[in-house]
Amino acid sequence: MNYTPNWSEQGFARQTIRQVVRVSAGGVAARIRLSNIYGTVPLKVAGATVARTAGGAAVRRGSLRHLTVNRARTFTVPAGTEITSDAVPLPLDALDSVTVTLYLAEPTGPATYHAQATATSYRSAGDHRADIGGTAFTETSQSWYYLSGVDVIGGARRQGVVAFGDSLTDGYGSSADSDNRYPDELAERLAAAGRPRAVLNQGISGNRVTVDSVWLGDKGTSRFRRDVLGQPGVGTVIILEGINDIGMSEAPSPIGAPPTDVSARQIIAGHRDLIRQARAKGLRVIGATLPPMKGSRYYSERSETKRDEVNTWIRTSGEYDAVVDLDRTLAAPSDGDQLNPAYDSGDHLHLNDIGYRATAHAVDLADLR
Missing domain, CATH: 2.60.120 (Jelly Rolls)
Structure with a gap:
């Protein structure tokens, strides 16, 4: 990045x-x-x-x-x-x-x-x-x-959706000036289905669930109140975050800060905090599993073990109201730990336009309140 x-x-x-x-x-x-x-x-x-x-x-x-x-x-x-x-x-x-x-x-x-x-x-x-x-x-x-x-005021009053996360929500790797980030693609799906609604992109590239950064934003558990709960008309939040907590445990941050070790258990605790905050405000909470990253600068056996542990919890714990399984949706057919080359922007971590479209299509519209 x-x-x-x-x-x-x-x-x-x-x-x-x-x-x-x-x-x-x-x-x-x-x-x-x-x-x-x-x-x-x-x-x-x-x-x-x-x-x-x-x-x-x-x-x-x-x-x-x-x-x-x-x-x-x-x-x-x-x-x-x-x-x-x-x-x-x-x-x-x-x-x-x-x-x-x-x-x-x-x-x-x-x-x-x-x-x-x-x-x-x-x-x-x-x-x-x-x-x-x-x-x-x-x-x-x-x-x-x-x-x-x-x-935008005065249109159809359907509850809005907040996409909350890091660069994979922010759209890093997508084409500039093309509105091909996954929240944009999700908004297009809703409009095409005759159910347009506000979809708010609250992704920050490099952001982490558990670690504050001057350059990469307040940690997810801190900024959630402002960036999700403080937004008008929200009914659902989709949370896709944690890959930087894992990756920056192994490698320096994109702006050169030294690694900060974060365990899978700490990331899961952070997700639980986000779920609690959302539920206290009556929001529906959807969790997205973390996509493959083999071959990226974040990858190691240790980081892959953390990713698997976090994804297993998201997928099987039942703590989210629904799950978008991007780990499986975006994986290469020949290697489940690697992005499908058709979706890879080139760094084996971020998606291209086709990958962000696949991300949006992995969301079940029936899961959105």
Whole structure:
């Protein structure tokens, strides 16, 4: 896994950021959520817009809406907090893309961001929040900044699904700007079945169930409250996490931190903690077994023993409401410890577009509340 250069450390000043995300369910209005959770100073937003995407950094004429917070176009996100904008009328269908544009006039300091967006973000000098075309946006990045969610309001009221995990949920290895991560593919299946619903991707590349990291995110048991329980309208959570706890017991993390030994028993205890948190809020909890990783830098006899132990517990303990058995779905026909070459992005750990599609199709739609 490679962490490419981005704009997070230097932050922004007198610059406009334009970011594109796809929604999974339709509606008649939208609002955005901005996060300054990891900021050390207040984030002052000089202006923000939302629009339907036309392609690249361009937006559809007639769809651009100025965003407000408490009816003010200029607003502040205090350090360590998130805010939600006022709703604006914006008709959207399931699987439409929206473009969110922020103009940041004052220096922001280091930015709260999502490293592996697998989507292109755009930057320009000056205030271009209301531009219809994309010509001013000459710089690009593969990360998202400050944008933590888009809420679509007024559509069919089916309970949402949160996909919670690491890079296998985040979509590392899938094609950029193609929305081929497994939660995207799951949203497409639901839409095709005539049952579109919100599917929220809460994957963080490199994330672990049991270990906090400045670069790889708060541990799963800590961030679950914010990233799952704090999301509106959720009925089901799919948990796919633990491969980094195992792999980073053997190998340094992607950003060079030394190994942190985590046992299978500790990972299982972490999963039990997540299940308890979800059940306390009335959520349906689905567990996914950890896919094969033979041939990857994470693989050793010891790590394989841990993976088998965790998967056996997920598969047979009965503690999850349902199980998605990715260990078996994604395995090579000739070697159950290795990814099927048809699904392998090339590092024997992460999936390609076909593999993420197979992951989504392994989910039984009847298991989703």
